Amino acid sequence: MTTYTHLRAAGTSLLLATGETLPRVLHWGADLGEVSESAAAEIERASVLPTVSGTADLPFTLGVLPEQSAGWLATPGVTGHRAGTDFSTAFVQTAAHATEGATTRACRSRARSSSRRPTSPRASR
Known part of the structure; x- marks a missing residue:
């Protein structure tokens, strides 16, 4: 479920x-005035890029931190991995709080559950 x-x-x-x-980010610029939930949903829908030949089958949504796990094919906003099980970061939002004058967001990395521990390059020598 999307919240605006x-x-x-x-x-x-x-x-x-x-x-x-x-x-x-759906809009950052001149004041939009009051925006209803349905108007925000239309702004979001209008921001989805069409798929073209030679790209991913589904359009990606560019978050505030571009991630290859979300379909971003250019340089990611941060590099890393998920405990050695995947090639890129994959953050998920866990909480969002907006109060007068402040907005707080909490995110964590998605990690696949794995029964094996990742090994470091030095351990294999």
Whole structure:
């Protein structure tokens, strides 16, 4: 389920879409005025890039931190792995709190459950 957060100050709007993935910026610029849930959903729908030949089958959603695990094929925002089981990071949002004057987001890395422990390169020598 997607939740929309609209922050406004000094003639500027920041509209965020949050859900299971990292937050996505839908608009950052001139003040949009009051934005209803349905209007925010239409802004999100309009921001989805069409799929073209030679790309992934599904369009990716670019979060505030580009991740290859989410379909971003260019340089990622941060490099890492998930306990040695996957090639890239994959953060999920665990909480979102918006109060007057502040917004807090909590995220954690998705990790596949594994019964084996990852080995370091030095351990195999």
